Amino acid sequence: MAVVEMSKMRLIGLYSEKDRLMNAMHKTGAVEIKETGQIENTFEGKENNNVEDLTKEADNVRRNLEYLVSGIDSYIRKNKDEKTDHAVNDGFLVKYSEFMSAEEKRNEIKELCGKISVLNSEILENKTKSAKLDIKYGKYRPYRNLSEKFSVFSDTKKTCCLLGIISREKSESLSAFLKGIEDVLFESLGETENGVIISVIGIITEKEKIIGKLNEAGFVRCVFTDNRNAAEVLGDIRKEKSEIAKSEADIEKELYSLNDKVRDIKIYLDYISFLIEKGKDEAEFRKTEKTFVLEAFVPKSAQDEVSGAVKNISEATFIEYSPIEKGEFAPTLLKNNKVAKNFEFVTNLYSPPAYGSLDPNAVMGIFFAFFMGFIMADAVYGIIMIIGGLLLSAKLREGSGMKQLAAIIVYGGIFTLFFGVIFDSFLGFDVLRSTLGAKYNNFYNDHLDSVNASVSVAGIDLPALLLWSLGLGIIQISVSLILKAVQCFEKKQIKEGIFGGLCWAMFLLSVIVSAVGNVMHNSSIQSAGIYCVLFFLTVGILTAGISSKGFGKVGKSFGAIYGLINYASDILSYARLYGLMLSGAQLASIFSKTLAVDMLFPLGVGGIIFGVIIIIIGNAFNLAMGLLGAYIHDSRLQYIEFFGRFYEGEGELFRPLGSKFEHIVLAK
Numbered sequence: 001m002a003v004v005e006m007s008k009m010r011l012i013g014l015y016s017e018k019d020r021l022m023n024a025m026h027k028t029g030a031v032e033i034k035e036t037g038q039i040e041n042t043f044e045g046k047e048n049n050n051v052e053d054l055t056k057e058a059d060n061v062r063r064n065l066e067y068l069v070s071g072i073d074s075y076i077r078k079n080k081d082e083k084t085d086h087a088v089n090d091g092f093l094v095k096y097s098e099f100m101s102a103e104e105k106r107n108e109i110k111e112l113c114g115k116i117s118v119l120n121s122e123i124l125e126n127k128t129k130s131a132k133l134d135i136k137y138g139k140y141r142p143y144r145n146l147s148e149k150f151s152v153f154s155d156t157k158k159t160c161c162l163l164g165i166i167s168r169e170k171s172e173s174l175s176a177f178l179k180g181i182e183d184v185l186f187e188s189l190g191e192t193e194n195g196v197i198i199s200v201i202g203i204i205t206e207k208e209k210i211i212g213k214l215n216e217a218g219f220v221r222c223v224f225t226d227n228r229n230a231a232e233v234l235g236d237i238r239k240e241k242s243e244i245a246k247s248e249a250d251i252e253k254e255l256y257s258l259n260d261k262v263r264d265i266k267i268y269l270d271y272i273s274f275l276i277e278k279g280k281d282e283a284e285f286r287k288t289e290k291t292f293v294l295e296a297f298v299p300k301s302a303q304d305e306v307s308g309a310v311k312n313i314s315e316a317t318f319i320e321y322s323p324i325e326k327g328e329f330a331p332t333l334l335k336n337n338k339v340a341k342n343f344e345f346v347t348n349l350y351s352p353p354a355y356g357s358l359d360p361n362a363v364m365g366i367f368f369a370f371f372m373g374f375i376m377a378d379a380v381y382g383i384i385m386i387i388g389g390l391l392l393s394a395k396l397r398e399g400s401g402m403k404q405l406a407a408i409i410v411y412g413g414i415f416t417l418f419f420g421v422i423f424d425s426f427l428g429f430d431v432l433r434s435t436l437g438a439k440y441n442n443f444y445n446d447h448l449d450s451v452n453a454s455v456s457v458a459g460i461d462l463p464a465l466l467l468w469s470l471g472l473g474i475i476q477i478s479v480s481l482i483l484k485a486v487q488c489f490e491k492k493q494i495k496e497g498i499f500g501g502l503c504w505a506m507f508l509l510s511v512i513v514s515a516v517g518n519v520m521h522n523s524s525i526q527s528a529g530i531y532c533v534l535f536f537l538t539v540g541i542l543t544a545g546i547s548s549k550g551f552g553k554v555g556k557s558f559g560a561i562y563g564l565i566n567y568a569s570d571i572l573s574y575a576r577l578y579g580l581m582l583s584g585a586q587l588a589s590i591f592s593k594t595l596a597v598d599m600l601f602p603l604g605v606g607g608i609i610f611g612v613i614i615i616i617i618g619n620a621f622n623l624a625m626g627l628l629g630a631y632i633h634d635s636r637l638q639y640i641e642f643f644g645r646f647y648e649g650e651g652e653l654f655r656p657l658g659s660k661f662e663h664i665v666l667a668k
Contacts, residue, residue: 004333012318024309026658030302036295042286048279064113067120071255087262091397102271142192143230150224160207164221171196266663330355333654345404351649373415375630378425385413428588473574481505484646499543507536591618
């Protein structure tokens with residue numbers, strides 16, 4: 001639970017050794033290059049001229065990688081019976097030596113991309129041909145039952161012959177449409193889904209008049225003049241599409257044969273990204289004709305490692321470190337254990353901690369998982385969250401936000417299982433109450449029942465679990481004030497830490513002591529709690545302006561009195577824990593007991609089957625919605641009620657040179 005102390009580094013080296021020095025710093029994973037300040041007799045660096053070419057190359061490689069993976073996926077979908085392996089997923093581990101050797105495969109990758117591009121062009125060409133054939137097929141299809149060749153319906157010197165389709169309704173009264181035109185014959189040649197196929201024969205001199213009348217009737221003229229019938233044309237189209245499909249299958253098979261090249265392409269693509277980053281970083285340097293100067297942020301603990309890596313490349317370098325001055329910017333690097341590190345995902349969504357401030361993740365993580373468990377509060381849900389989170393985490397990329405979220409669900413699932421047992425909820429069924437007898441039932445009804453268990457406070461009956469929720473809120477707000485005090489002590493603000501942090505934390509904790517004494521009907525505990533409340537409240541109000549001068553002392557004291565309203569408001573916000581837990585528990589009970597067991601199970605085998613389906617679907621819905629609500633409201637409590645009193649955000653995370661890759665994870 002710490003923000004790592006940073007140093008500023010300045011390095012002066014020969015420009016001819018720049019790439020090797022940057023590679024050495026990259027390997028340490030501990031150098032974030034920053035803009036170098038003004039230095040006399042030096043000029044500004046410029047972005048490497050190769051960056052534009054490298055960017056174009058990266059775009060080309062990325063595009064062809066997409067073509068390749070798409071072709072492999074298509075082949076696997078169409079050949080499910082074959083034993084097929086999918087292309088390597090992102091997040092695979094790569095040794096540093098293998099990563100740096102990607103340069104040696106540049107020509108091979110270029111040739112491979114050229115081959116993939118040609119194959120993709122053939123696929124696109126085939127798709128275009130296939131689309132045109134589909135259009136052609138649709139036009140010929142209505143005439144598929146017409147046995148005569150289209151050329152039969154051609155004009156002669158003296159007659160015109162029109163072939164086409166007309167609606168069934170209009171075909172019956174076609175003679176009325178053609179009335180007034182001399183010597184016109186028409187014949188129905190069969191029906192199609194679009195209407196009736198007809199042929200109309202008339203005198204050639206009357207052709208325009210006949211066409212005009214037919215158009216009024218909604219006649220769609222056939223434009224085909226093939227010396228074949230529609231069935232023959234459609235057969236040729238199907239044959240041509242079959243050949244195209246075979247061609248596509250052969251191309252996809254050829255793309256699939258390149259499956260083992262995906263790994264190399266992904267490594268090379270990330271290597272190009274590293275080269276681009278190095279090229280852009282040159283704009284941050286200061287230069288002379290033969291040397292360059294760079295400045296960077298380095299964790300203080302990594303100074304020796306970085307210096308050693310640089311000296312191994314060249315002794316003709318100068319390297320020095322200086323501390324980060326108070327108020328000066330530095331990126332934030334967090335050092336947490338494996339569990340707390342996952343909760344950085346929640347904090348960073350709000351804002352990373354500022355450099356030099358307190359890292360809240362270890363403490364916040366405990367509350368976050370605890371509150372999630374309290375909200376979900378079902379033993380079976382907890383087991384599902386643990387198993388589902390572990391399975392999801394195993395499939396996700398190391399260090400990714402989604403992998404951290406999956407781990408958070410696992411930790412929340414552990415507390416969900418715990419509270420599920422405490423509150424006797426197993427998919428909404430009360431297992432413990434049904435097996436442990438009347439003594440446990442009486443205890444449960446008096447203290448743990450989310451609806452009926454109540455406590456009298458100052459003569460007012462309140463749900464017991466609502467008081468649990470408010471008590472949890474008081475504890476978390478008290479912890480936030482203690483953390484505020486810790487932060488003040490680190491900044492040598494002793495009085496502010498004692499009277500602005502610890503004093504108010506003790507005031508809130510005394511409220512809990514007093515409430516516990518009231519609930520237990522123990523006047524000694526209640527009185528001790530009240531005396532402590534009054535004492536710490538008085539001290540807090542009187543010392544609110546201890547660091548102020550003049551009238552500010554009085555003004556701060558009045559502000560402290562007004563601040564009691566904020567404390568009350570923030571504590572009441574934790575009532576959402578009870579509300580969300582209660583709604584989830586009631587829904588689980590409705591799906592499992594009311595609908596399934598009480599209403600459907602008595603109906604026989606069919607009712608039991610349908611009831612089981614209701615239990616599964618209903619609880620799956622409740623679990624999904626409960627998790628969504630738990631995450632959102634849990635985060636809200638951390639961001640506003642907890643962080644609001646001590647947290648200093650708006651930090652920028654430490655991003656070492658070449659640490660952000662699209663596909664690989666670089667081994668240390």
